[in-house]
Amino acid sequence: MTRNTERRFPHWLKVKMPSGQNYNDLRNKMRKSSLHTVCEEARCPNIGECWERKTATFMILGDTCTRACTYCAVNTGTPNGLDLEEPIRLAQTVESMLLNYVVITSVNRDDLLDGGAFIFSQCIKQIKKRLPECKVEVLTPDFEGNFEALATVVNAGPQTFNHNIETVRRIFPRVRAKGNYDLSLKVLKNVKQISGSMVTKSGIMVGLGETMDEITQTMKDLRDSDVDLLTVGQYLRPSEKHAPISKWYTPAEFKNIEVSGLELGFRHVASGPLVRSSYHADEQHEAASLVRIQ
Numbered sequence: 664m665t666r667n668t669e670r671r672f673p674h675w676l677k678v679k680m681p682s683g684q685n686y687n688d689l690r691n692k693m694r695k696s697s698l699h700t701v702c703e704e705a706r707c708p709n710i711g712e713c714w715e716r717k718t719a720t721f722m723i724l725g726d727t728c729t730r731a732c733t734y735c736a737v738n739t740g741t742p743n744g745l746d747l748e749e750p751i752r753l754a755q756t757v758e759s760m761l762l763n764y765v766v767i768t769s770v771n772r773d774d775l776l777d778g779g780a781f782i783f784s785q786c787i788k789q790i791k792k793r794l795p796e797c798k799v800e801v802l803t804p805d806f807e808g809n810f811e812a813l814a815t816v817v818n819a820g821p822q823t824f825n826h827n828i829e830t831v832r833r834i835f836p837r838v839r840a841k842g843n844y845d846l847s848l849k850v851l852k853n854v855k856q857i858s859g860s861m862v863t864k865s866g867i868m869v870g871l872g873e874t875m876d877e878i879t880q881t882m883k884d885l886r887d888s889d890v891d892l893l894t895v896g897q898y899l900r901p902s903e904k905h906a907p908i909s910k911w912y913t914p915a916e917f918k919n920i921e922v923s924g925l926e927l928g929f930r931h932v933a934s935g936p937l938v939r940s941s942y943h944a945d946e947q948h949e950a951a952s953l954v955r956i957q
Contacts, residue, residue, distance in 0.1 A: 719765060730771045730773070758790075766799075777811070824861050825866070827865055828865050869920075893933070894938050931947050931950040
């Protein structure tokens with residue numbers, strides 16, 4: 664793919680500029696509460712749609728990551744301390760906006776012994792305390808394989824536990840040098856050991872040079888780890904400093920991936936050019952619940 668080709672987005676990737684009353688209200692409350700959202704930090708193309716639907720993805724533990732994944736737009740470096748009041752401010756914002764579904768994610772905090780698990784758990788508990796009807800999904804780092812840290816988050820009682828595998832085994836070391844493919848699979852499998860009823864979820868980006876066979880194998884690896892929900896979306900290069908895009912997948916190709924995923928046994932697969940980990944997360948969770956009831 665040439666540089667000029669990469670810069671010309673296919674027509675199916677074009678989205679409207681974010682606007683609307685709910686969007687503006689939520690953005691203003693974020694600023695007043697000194698909160699971060701991955702919607703903004705990672706430059707998500709769906710920010711306007713999600714915020715208008717009263718769903719949001721909050722990024723806790725600061726805005727500086729201790730890792731430097733080559734696909735990610737989040738700042739990297741040395742984080743500044745730990746904000747113990749963040750869970751309360753987050754819960755207050757969720758309550759004031761009467762949000763229906765909240766996704767909590769974070770930067771990697773390898774500088775902390777528990778990777779930030781305690782703050783994750785407190786955010787979940789504070790939201791449940793202030794707005795019990797709001798469902799909470801977490802999208803966590805790997806906690807460097809710390810089982811106790813993982814249990815701290817799971818036992819706080821989120822509705823869905825998400826940890827993204829991000830890419831296929833062959834490409835993983837190139838784009839996630841400080842991570843480990845098998846460790847990420849183990850994190851997801853361990854969630855089920857801690858809570859057998861917990862809905863688990865993972866996500867894959869495509870367009871980093873993987874083959875369709877490799878995508879299928881990664882889906883099989885996730886199912887072998889008993890993952891329930893899957894998201895698959897197009898990788899969008901944040902800047903020229905980041906990993907290049909190898910291919911634009913068509914809507915038809917995304918549909919084929921969805922069909923393959925469902926055949927492998929995922930309860931729900933969201934696969935499309937603009938799909939991200941938290942895109943319509945509330946609908947994914949509901950779909951998983953309906954499958955379980957049936």
